[in-house]
Amino acid sequence: MSDLPNSGIILNGALAIAFVLVGAALLMSLWRLVVGPDQPDRILALDTLYVNTVALLVLLGVQLASNLYFEAALLIALIGFVGTAALAKYLTRGDIIE
């Protein structure tokens, strides 16, 4: 069970603005993922999507004053890097595990 949101007005305002900005960033990288003309563009957009998700999870952890979200953020960062490396290797070599 997470804690209650803290009661600071300035912090809550900053968090609200930050949620909007990071949400817009997620939408923009999603747009590049769908539209992106080349395959490397899509890999880059997926990588950006992962990094923005880490940012969103960190913000959520501060908003809820909960420590639970760091493990999730670390796991998503890890999976994001492995996915980026595997996709780039697939495009470069034609195979992932040779």
Add this chain to the structure above:
Amino acid sequence: MSTPLPDLGVEILVSALILIGALFSFLGSLGLIRLRDFYSRLHSPTKATTLGVGSLLVASAVFFSWHGPGPSLHEVLVALFLFITAPVGAHLMAKAALHLRTRGQSELPSEELLEGKKVTGADLDRDSGR
């Protein structure tokens, strides 16, 4: 159990770091859709967004160090991992794009360079002279 924030300075510091971090990750993704070719687009998410997430993680570390029982070090782990892997991922993506001969605004390097053959100084001079 959450406590109301008694310390205005910490709150302002955390809020400023959060705003800076969110702005940087927004600008990084804006560059992803605004810049013209892949090699330009490679820069903004891998640098600006990583810096923004780093700032958010610093804000979170300050917040939890102040809010919790002791200094909070989880964030350092995430930040360290992101800052190590972002350039590696960018390098791999750039290599994949060069391998696929993705067109940019400027000309691609010569085939000898792209194929990784042995390159002499004269080749480099001719290549940069174009």
